[in-house]
Amino acid sequence: xxxxxxxxxxxxxxxxxxxxxxxxxxxxxxxxxxxxxxxxxxxxxxxxxxxxxxxxxxxxxxxxxxxxxxxxxxxxxxxxxxxxxxxxxxxxxxxxxxxxxxxxxxxxxxxxxxxxxxxxxx
Amino acid sequence: xxxxxxxxxxxxxxxxxxxxxxxxxxxxxxxxxxxxxxxxxxxxxxxxxxxxxxxxxxxxxxxxxxxxxxxxxxxxxxxxxxxxxxxxxxxxxxxxxxxxxxxxxxxxxxxx
Numbered sequence: 096x097x098x099x100x101x102x103x104x105x106x107x108x109x110x111x112x113x114x115x116x117x118x119x120x121x122x123x124x125x126x127x128x129x130x131x132x133x134x135x136x137x138x139x140x141x142x143x144x145x146x147x148x149x150x151x152x153x154x155x156x157x158x159x160x161x162x163x164x165x166x167x168x169x170x171x172x173x174x175x176x177x178x179x180x181x182x183x184x185x186x187x188x189x190x191x192x193x194x195x196x197x198x199x200x201x202x203x204x205x206x207x208x209x210x211x212x213x214x215x216x217x
Numbered sequence: 218x219x220x221x222x223x224x225x226x227x228x229x230x231x232x233x234x235x236x237x238x239x240x241x242x243x244x245x246x247x248x249x250x251x252x253x254x255x256x257x258x259x260x261x262x263x264x265x266x267x268x269x270x271x272x273x274x275x276x277x278x279x280x281x282x283x284x285x286x287x288x289x290x291x292x293x294x295x296x297x298x299x300x301x302x303x304x305x306x307x308x309x310x311x312x313x314x315x316x317x318x319x320x321x322x323x324x325x326x327x328x329x
Contacts, residue, residue, distance in 0.1 A: 130318075139309065139320055139321070139322050139323050140258075140266065140309055140311070140320040141320070142311075142317055142318040142319065142320070145316065145318075154316040154317070155317075156317045157218075157317070190265060190266075195271065196254065196313065198248070198250060198252075200248070200315070200316070201248050201250070201252065201254045201313050201314060202254060202313030202318050203254060203256040203268065203271040203272070203311070203313045204256070204258070204266070204268060204311070204313075205268045205271070205277060206268075207265040207266055207267070208265065209265055210265060
């Protein structure tokens with residue numbers, strides 16, 4: 096069974112940093128690209144970032160480019176999201192989701208974690 | 218960025234009824250490999266989104282045939298027949314043809 100478990104969320108002050116993790120199990124992690132998707136409270140879904148299976152291809156939403164860094168450790172079956180210069184508008188539930196398409200430049204999300212909540216507030 | 222426009226914003230349905238949700242994209246979702254990466258998700262209250270349909274009309278594993286997707290280019294539709302209580306929640310369309318991937322704002326399905 097595919098499982099994705101996020102952690103690392105919490106309350107953080109504006110301008111500070113936070114690192115999220117997503118531990119994967121039930122599939123060969125190193126064979127799949129991965130994504131971070133977020134959902135602000137009461138709002139819709141916003142794709143945040145993608146990383147290919149071997150970390151060769153990385154894409155970001157413009158809203159986080161230059162502030163967030165997606166990475167992965169295939170030996171640990173773990174996906175990361177390093178978030179810096181956090182803003183109130185980054186407050187959201189952050190999901191990791193597996194990339195399903197064979198093509199790096201195409202995407203849909205069959206498996207999602209339960210999410211980890213990031214709250215940016217003073 | 219590709220803008221995804223869903224209509225209606227909300228829907229009221231009787232159990233056993235049928236509904237359709239529309240999703241329009243601001244650009245064609247045909248990838249340069251010829252596939253169209255339009256997917257549909259259901260988010261039930263307090264849960265993570267779940268995939269229903271991918272590549273316009275392919276039902277994900279375990280998804281009832283009461284759910285069907287159709288469309289092409291920029292116009293897409295999700296149809297739900299014989300609505301059951303477990304179908305209630307917010308439905309999102311999403312495009313994965315180009316980055317940034319984008320989602321519609323959602324359609325809330327409620328009981329009449």
